[in-house]
Amino acid sequence: MSNIHEIAAVAIMALVTFFLRGVPFVAFRKKKVPKYIEYLGNALPFAAMAMLVVYCLKGVKIMTGNHGIPELVSVIIVVLLHIWKKNTVLSVVVGTACYMILIRIIGPFAV
Numbered sequence: 001m002s003n004i005h006e007i008a009a010v011a012i013m014a015l016v017t018f019f020l021r022g023v024p025f026v027a028f029r030k031k032k033v034p035k036y037i038e039y040l041g042n043a044l045p046f047a048a049m050a051m052l053v054v055y056c057l058k059g060v061k062i063m064t065g066n067h068g069i070p071e072l073v074s075v076i077i078v079v080l081l082h083i084w085k086k087n088t089v090l091s092v093v094v095g096t097a098c099y100m101i102l103i104r105i106i107g108p109f110a111v
Contacts, residue, residue: 056071070106073102074095
């Protein structure tokens with residue numbers, strides 16, 4: 001019984017996601033896209049990334065533990081790698097790996 005519920009929930013979520021992704025194509029197929037929609041299309045990806053950065057760094061305590069060193073080094077590596085390679089997936093994967101390695105190395109020495 002539980003498996004049927006989970007499968008149904010995933011199927012409904014998939015259908016809703018598919019529908020929401022398809023609505024703009026249906027709504028604007030014969031019309032010119034309004035300027036504010038173009039603006040949102042250009043601005044929202046950067047806004048979403050900024051919110052993710054704030055969310056990821058909100059719990060960093062500079063006055064205790066490792067003083068945010070793993071986070072700072074990882075953010076710098078992500079930014080530099082993205083500027084150099086312009087590959088979001090590579091930047092996130094390397095930044096995450098760097099962070100995980102640093103918390104294992106610096107973590108035991110944190111005061």
